[in-house]
Amino acid sequence: MSNGETLQHRVLEVDGVQVHHFPSAAPVCSAALLFGVGQRDESLATLGTLHMLEHLVMHEVRHTPISINGSVGPSLTDFTAEGSPGLVRTFLEGVCRGLAAPPLSRLAAEAAVLSAEGPDESGTPLGPARYGLRDLGLVGAPGPGPAGVRAETVRAVAERWFVTGNALLMVDGPWPEGLSLPLPVGPAPTHAYVVPRRWERPHAITVDGPGCGFSVILPPAEGTGLELLTAAVIEHRLTEVVRHERGLTYSLDRELLAVADGRWELTVLAEPLPDRAVEAVLAMIDTTTGLLRDGATEAEVEHARETVLESARGRDSEIASAMDVAIGALLGSDVAAFDAAAVGAVSADRLNDQLRGLAADVLYLIDARAADEVARRGIPTTEIPPGSSASLPAGEVFRPPLPARVADKDARTARVALTETGLAQRLGDQTWTLDWTEVAGVLRDDDGDLTVLASSGVAIAVGPKLYRRGKKLIQAVRRNVGPDLIWDER
Incomplete structure (x- = not known):
């Protein structure tokens, strides 16, 4: 402390939640209820579920004169309040009740609100380059959007992550007397973090x-x-x-x-x-x-x-x-x-x-x-993820239509192979492969062409405009990928 005063810090437990209280004589209470779950814990197909849950809960507790907020970051979801202790207590208890029983009847209305808010533009290709389309590579990734968030997924996320063992409360200032935190009881789930991809040169x-x-x-x-x-x-x-x-x-x-x-x-x-x-x-x-x-x-x-x-x-x-x-x-x-x-x-x-x-x-x-x-400057550009020099694996090979090969030099070397287990693509002297089991999502554009996205970050676009007999590729994707993993490109 700048004046030599020692910071007061007491650690206690309320209803199974670890609480860190920093007492002071200030009349205003500041609180942050944190949960150990963020965008990196979602999947491409469920991306946005945490944001939806946060919005649903905040809608339920919005009628208060104090300053409140909720947010979802890469690693944490938080609910914050600042005001008189009694109103902070009411807010925290309301948040916990909302997380324990999400108001799913408001799902469609909140999807419209989130759509108006716009897509998350905080991510960059640096994330997928390190992690693929998982972990921190999911920040700002092309998920299905608010309209694609399903009630059963919101409920499952709430039940898994928003439990006493995965919560942490910080209170700064006067204590909100009578505080309860009615969250479901449970341990913190395990995170599936990915070791980042390393590079041998810039x-x-x-x-x-x-x-x-x-x-x-x-x-x-x-x-x-x-x-x-x-x-x-x-x-x-x-x-x-x-x-x-x-x-x-x-x-x-x-x-x-x-x-x-x-x-x-x-x-x-x-x-x-x-x-x-x-x-x-x-x-x-x-x-x-x-x-x-x-x-x-x-x-x-x-x-x-x-x-x-x-x-x-x-x-x-x-x-x-x-x-x-x-x-x-x-x-x-x-x-x-x-x-x-x-x-x-x-x-x-x-x-x-x-x-x-x-x-x-x-x-x-x-x-x-x-x-x-x-x-x-000696720094090569790279695709995400980098391809290999291997030849296309065995399978039925598709080429771009002749007009594309005439007009585009890249199309002249482009090939896609439909293999027994997935897809492979060769562009120039590089090859990328993906297995059906690692498909994280499929984006459908206005023409009906599909971009198949693997959790590794590999993306292979297929369709009649891109490859001769491309309808067969479309059919293969639909046959091997569940409908919940296919959504319209935004």
Whole structure:
């Protein structure tokens, strides 16, 4: 605490839910009811179910004068309130009742509300490149949309995830006397997190538009705050160069998320103006390449250290740090309590060793217009996921129609094989395969053509306009994929 006062923190249990209370003399009570489930715990076919459930519950408790909110993130679903203790208690109890018995009669009306809200645009191809269409690769993925959310799925999700053992409550300020949390009793379910795909050299993924960002996988946290220092150094260098020196973007968004093997994924995204996107991509690549190759300066390391230490000062930061540990335990992540002495002891050499170890596994998100310049820097573009050099497996082979092969050089080498177990596609010198058992979803466009999506991230488009005798491919997909996994492309 900035005034030398020790943060009060008591841990208790209410109706089987672990509660962290941070008492204070403030008249306002702030509360956050957290559940260890997020977008990464859904499937492509059920994506949006958590968001629907959150909306259904919030509709039931909306008549209150206090500030309330609900949200679904990559790893957590939360319900928050701030106001007088009695009204906060009423809100929390109402949320728990709504989760225990979701008001499914409102499903169609809430689907219209969610459609008006628009699709989730927070994801990028960096997610599928690391995880496929599962885990963090589901953030912003093309799910069936609000109209495709089914009542039985909402009920099943509520029963599985919104139980006492998967809940955590934070209360800051006066205690809401008489609080009860009437959730169904049950243990926290197991998460099916995916170990991220690693790369042996930097690669770039192209998007049609002003995309500019990158992803690296940091080593497991070791209790020294090294992952925080690494993120701070990278963010500072990029901010100084890409924003302040070059004026190429207003903001840089940084996210640090725990992944399956105890590591952390650091993602940094910029939002450049469309007419300066190529310049921003090259500046980001050149800046990160230099930093990861040569390391940070002593001044940069000291700035990162001060930034991390300052961010941990004050009551709100201390509460956030304590909750990070509790949330980590809830999600099965090893999050150590913040240790200022350990952060201060990290040397520039240790930090720079970590930076240099990240260089091979950088994955860039780039505007497609920058692909040639990026290639000249020795960074190849890649598909998601990368294909193999293997030949098409045995099966019935389909080719594009002659007009397409005449007009499009890519179509001249395109082949799709219908095999005994799935589909395979060859484009140029690369081959992709998928098994019917790993189909995560099928998108149907306005012409009736289908794009078959595998959990690995492989996508194979089929249909009469794409391949001769393409109706046979359509029939094969419909024969081997259940109707619940096929929806209209939005």
